[in-house]
Amino acid sequence: MGEPAIHIEGLRKVFTDRKNQSVEVLKGIDLDIEKGDIYGIIGLSGAGKSTFVRCLNRLEEITSGTIAIDGVDIASLSKRELAAKRQEIGMIFQHFNLFDSKTVRDNVAYPLKIAGVDKQVQQEKVSRLLEEVGLADKADYYPSQLSGGQKQRVGIARAMANDPKVLLCDEATSALDPLTTLSVLDLIKFMNKEHGVTVVMISHEINVMRYACNHVAVIENGLIVEKGPAHEVLDAPCSETGQMFLSVEKQLSQTWASEKPKVR
Numbered sequence: 001m002g003e004p005a006i007h008i009e010g011l012r013k014v015f016t017d018r019k020n021q022s023v024e025v026l027k028g029i030d031l032d033i034e035k036g037d038i039y040g041i042i043g044l045s046g047a048g049k050s051t052f053v054r055c056l057n058r059l060e061e062i063t064s065g066t067i068a069i070d071g072v073d074i075a076s077l078s079k080r081e082l083a084a085k086r087q088e089i090g091m092i093f094q095h096f097n098l099f100d101s102k103t104v105r106d107n108v109a110y111p112l113k114i115a116g117v118d119k120q121v122q123q124e125k126v127s128r129l130l131e132e133v134g135l136a137d138k139a140d141y142y143p144s145q146l147s148g149g150q151k152q153r154v155g156i157a158r159a160m161a162n163d164p165k166v167l168l169c170d171e172a173t174s175a176l177d178p179l180t181t182l183s184v185l186d187l188i189k190f191m192n193k194e195h196g197v198t199v200v201m202i203s204h205e206i207n208v209m210r211y212a213c214n215h216v217a218v219i220e221n222g223l224i225v226e227k228g229p230a231h232e233v234l235d236a237p238c239s240e241t242g243q244m245f246l247s248v249e250k251q252l253s254q255t256w257a258s259e260k261p262k263v264r
């Protein structure tokens with residue numbers, strides 16, 4: 001097995017809250033993510049998923065530990081080096097985070113502009129990306145003129161603009177209806193297959209993990225409590241959180257509104 005796309009060792013993140021109290025949110029995470037994988041991180045609200053994924057591109061500074069992306073320890077990079085490294089790490093968000101005052105075309109071109117890509121090349125690249133995400137006819141629209149699913153497609157095109165090695169997905173489908181969720185997950189799978197981008201996806205939806213991920217880790221209170229092939233972790237979890245997710249999923253699919261509540 002070659003070098004992993006992402007190697008994480010002893011990752012800790014401590015926040016200081018408004019009362020100056022320390023809150024340890026990530027408590028020593030070890031994880032290797034292989035190149036070309038789609039890796040899911042599932043956990044309850046507050047378990048530390050967003051903090052974890054935001055540490056991977058240093059949107060959050062880590063307190064201690066190592067995060068190596070393609071063999072490069074990102075904590076050791078200067079601001080300038082980090083800016084260059086971030087071109088290798090695309091990210092999409094639950095609420096899309098598009099520039100409202102820019103057109104679809106300019107949103108997607110933005111990372112290319114920042115990277116100093118030639119204007120002609122920018123235009124060609126943007127056109128190709130918009131074709132790929134099925135929005136070629138919406139290039140001159142503004143985000144406010146798009147549906148949630150279309151906005152996330154723009155987010156994906158923008159995240160893929162610099163041909164990243166890694167795509168981070170922070171609850172990317174949580175604000176979308178089931179059908180749109182499916183099409184956005186298909187698009188992420190397409191980007192993984194066609195462009196070889198390694199995907200890290202966080203979610204609290206077990207179905208999303210099952211549909212999209214090859215591997216899954218369960219995060220509980222700032223620690224990874226189990227990890228492995230998606231079908232093993234999702235179909236026969238051994239952690240308390242994993243078992244709870246599975247049991248709630250079963251109850252939701254088997255219980256009618258008229259039946260007695262099973263959880264209070």
Ligand SMILES: Nc1ncnc2c1ncn2[C@@H]1O[C@H](COP(=O)(O)OP(=O)(O)OP(=O)(O)O)[C@@H](O)[C@H]1O
Nearest residue numbers: 015016017023025044045046047048049050051052
């Ligand atoms: N800037 C911050 N300062 C202090 N505490 C923080 C900060 N950011 C996050 N936290 C705390 O870290 C914990 C984990 O938050 P995080 O958003 O990573 O969880 P999550 O698993 O993504 O939850 P959710 O699914 O609800 O988004 C929470 O208790 C949260 O209050």
